[in-house]
Amino acid sequence: MSLFIPFRLTALAAALSICLPALAQDKPATTKPEDSKKIQQVEVKGSADSYDPRRDDTATKVVVNSDEIVKYGDTSVLDVLKRVPGITVNSANGRGGEIRMRGLGSGYTQVLVNGERAPAGFTLEALAPESIERIEVLRAASAEFSTQSVAGTINIILKRSVKNRLREVKLAAQASSSSFGPNANLQMSDRDGGFSYSVSASAAQERFDSEATGIEVGTAPGGATDMLRTLAMPQDGQFTFLNLSPRLNWTLAPDNTITSQSFISANRFRNNVHQRTTTLIGSAPLQPDLRTHMGNEGASLATDLSWARKFADGAKLDLKLGISGSEGENLSDRRGAGLDTRVVSENTDRGFKATGKYTRTLDKGHTLAFGWDGSVDDRDDERVERAVFAGPAGQLPDEFTEARVKRLAVFGQDEWNITPQWSMYLGARWEGIRTHVEGNTFGKVDASSSVWSPIMQTLYKLPGSKGKGGDQFRLALTRTYKAPGIGNLSPNRRTSENNSSTQPDYVGNPNLKPELAFGVDISYEHYWAEGALVSVSASSRRISDFTRSLTYFDGARWVVTPSNQDSAVTRTLEIETKFPLKAVMVDAPPIDLRASINRNWSRVESVPGPNNRLDQQTPLTVNLGADYKAGSLSAGGSFAYRTGGQVRSSLNQYVYTWARRDLEAYALWKFDPKRQLRVALANVLGDDFFYENTYADPRFGTQTRSVIFPNSIRVRATYELKF
Template identity: 25%
Template structure:
């Protein structure tokens, strides 16, 4: 009932704004802060002046829907998909590819992340600190080349462009009755001979979800069990950011920094039954509780000093970024034996995992640009260093006594690994700009020295890759533009693929052992785009892209038996010797190892291709006599092809499509506006050895209504996930590759996860 009342209140407020027209127009005066805070104008996607294909979205494009994080912002731009839990937007998948294919930058510099695939979780950055988002579709010589799908540059607010201050405060209401606060203060002005901006924000994070899993012995087969689970993510994000700019001597000094602390608790409670509907103790198979306490600290610092002299410019820059993650994860389960009726107590077991991860990157850049007649030349050298230190401690305990507590976690198995990468990347680039044609061509050579150490053993690998790139922009006239790009890019191996540690049961009954000799994946990419200006503020564009990927990293079977196979073989020998004392391997009938599960590894064994079409539209409806109505639409059709041991498939978890559509209606006479946004992501499919997963998402509907009071106050009500979106997955599980080929199932699982709507009320005051 509470949910229906809140939806009704939101829709009623929108209706009142739409119908209450008045002849007395209120002056919509603006200040420098109005464009990001208390604005009376609808914002649209900007048209970038860069020769390389770049889409630019200022904060005002997103802000009316009150995004909490950068992830909430990115879900509205072309080609960005997510394969996360409902209402979680963490690993951005540009062109639908694995997050490791997308380079995440903050103020143009790389940042480390906690993911094994080198990805950075964009939901760790509050939307409050962002000035704009840039989608860089193709690589250039003066940027790092590990951006096969493209790059996402998160540009923080700059003291040079921002003047004044504001206070933001609000509250979010969740489907289960929980309320979480949000607050921020940002101010900017003259300081110490320059300009400074400083901000602080607090964001309450919460996501309650319900899951249902039905497991069968195969498609259309008998039910094995049903699992009902509650999964709640509860935490806070606190951030500090600053920017300082001043002239020193003949140059300009710019400093910026960001610190984000995340405290998060993930709580799961699961009940498993041997019946489709019963909740009786007579059908109970297990009770599982898992609690993970996570503490993350992220910070990024950047500084550059630019000297302009004559027809040239010299820049010296540094950057430092670090991510620290400490997680304590406890999982405890009471199991019941299904061979008895009703199931009898079978044991109580628990596992404690303590992980600590430190991932840091620092670098220096020296570059020089100057004019050579009508041509601009730029050359430079990027040095970067990455250090990743990972530790895992695991303790397992159990008891066979019903009702007894678990023993304390005292004995731990420990492992520690470090990965070091040192890069020296020189580049040379030429560019030119004419009346209609602009061009850019360059070469970057990335030289990497990699060192991997695990449990006292070391491995090393050095490699060098040339990365040429070229871009052409043709302005057909004032309204029409064509872009063409060709560039070579790379993707470095996942960290867990590099570590030569045995992980038992990583893929069904199969184990996994890393390969520190893996090479980078490499790709040639093409982008061809057309863009048309609609009036003064509208833009419509279409882009075709293609990536030819070589040295693709795939999971392979080493042929060595798994630990499970060896243990089963040892048990088989023990049983044989019990009946045949003194038997030897030459004794007739003596067991022979016939493994049905193996040790997998990773290798550069495949090639693949990625392609698609991206369309985006952002415009006021001035041509229809509706200048105060703005619409946006972007649709991406995504496809790919790769060969694995079972034949052809798409790149794993690549969504078939991404659709965003919506409108904003401004009511100048009321100093108010409202809008609606709809998002739909196509299904995705993943196939690994021993498991295949199909993923489908429900549609996501959002709405807002805003009221402004003069030029300093505004209040906004937003509703998110108004359609109770769900994530539905189908798991095809097998024990071995042979059984997977023959479709001999170990388990067939249907899982559905759902979350309710979220309502947020936010007020702003600007000065």
């Protein structure tokens, strides 16, 4: 499949984005006073004394604005999120990463784009920070969004606001001892009467070259070392992506708006790995010299059309229809001793969604909302494997899989001010999911589940909490869940060349059930000066039908499969503060300080302790930061510390990771209102990535595999121009 397939789908959008500037330039001069008046109104609404979502919303919410998002000149939103309090981005090898709240990932943390699940083929790693308007972090569930949010929800809002004739281009490059890559970003927006548009485009490429090293150690049941191997895994590759996000707005009347928003993405990844295993004790693996070439490329398109209408009685109706589609191709060539294997898999995704929300404000401060969310997603997979082993040729059957997922949710919520100091939020959401999977190598698999989620949140401001000072308490009671994915339900087997207890085959489980969680959140917030905050929050989640991976020997090969096992409990304590230095020091320099600490505990009931933490949970995360701004210079730094340690993930399996320290710094020089240069340093301390997996069984002994992935200091430079 060609990398440039999406352009056949988006020729109209590309042409439109080129033509729109000319259309905007021809707008009559009589519109300028009207536009100026509108800008003035927006500035009044956004004044410092007005609405603050973190402080005033009954539902707890932390908002990261666009200035904070682009501050370090990041090329990926994953780099932005690791500096947000309460969020960690874990990576086993330094590439990509898993977003975690309360130290939990693997589906416990829900990531939304514009309040909805990201379409198939969408990758956060390729999402440019410049295309994001804000990031909302919801520690407790909300009925309006999906309640598949045991740990919490991260809602990424793409840019919506339209400024009068914005033209901005950013040209950047980043480099380290093992990687180099340029990237570019373009932002355009304008309006003409009742029509406005914005276009965000970004492209990036990165080349990398590094060598991971490792060791494998085996111990017999009696305690003697029966295996010792060293690993060398040099690799090189390249990653390229292109994103385009056009948004069109038509204001038919002051209270009647139609909006079209699309997101088009294309990406390509290539990686060559040469794994050399040297055996010092024991028998050599089946493939001691294995060369693997991996590649994938994909293209996706998601577009929706929404209509918002306000009525004379204060009610508002929002309706949205959307479609999405993506194509992907994955290639894996593996060559070794008597082995020549090529695996080609292709997937096609199609989706349709429809959402609606009706909101009305009633007497006594009640704001009622009702809505629905429905979608149908189809996926076709084709996997062809051709293998030639020493001796007779072996051909594995081609695999064809079709899957359909139907989702339907309805919700209702009411938010009202009981007194000037006390507000309440009550909501409920019902979600149902039906999954159908069938293939030529297994029978049909049908699974269905539904979850009823009541939610309560309340905010109480202590008397006298006015202006910029004050104290307030929050309490939330929620019921959330985590649904099994298609890959976990499908009984297809994915094999490993050097099959072992630490490199097993994978088989899905069609009998998986959703994990259900009951949660309690409580927090205290103290606002003591302009821009100054201290927050202390605690939470607990009790999870039933917990899913964990079981590794076993089936008589011929090692296999890992997911299974519902008993229950789990997780608890979190979070402390955060931020304030300008002038709040505590007279005549202080213009420095803003921030700090947060997150301590997480968890226990899986069916796994013996100690260290029987849920989902390899990160026990402790500390974030420190400072920003300075004076005249044309802005600078700052951020330090994040994340503990590691051993986790007992099952009766026989252990995982160990190193503690990690991330030190970053940036500086921004503004030459004039239209030109500026941003320079940033990442991973200043040069920490590597380490991962260790151990399988211990009295019948087979112990086997441990440890790998170190090197990582070095990265330098990014970005030139930004408005025209």
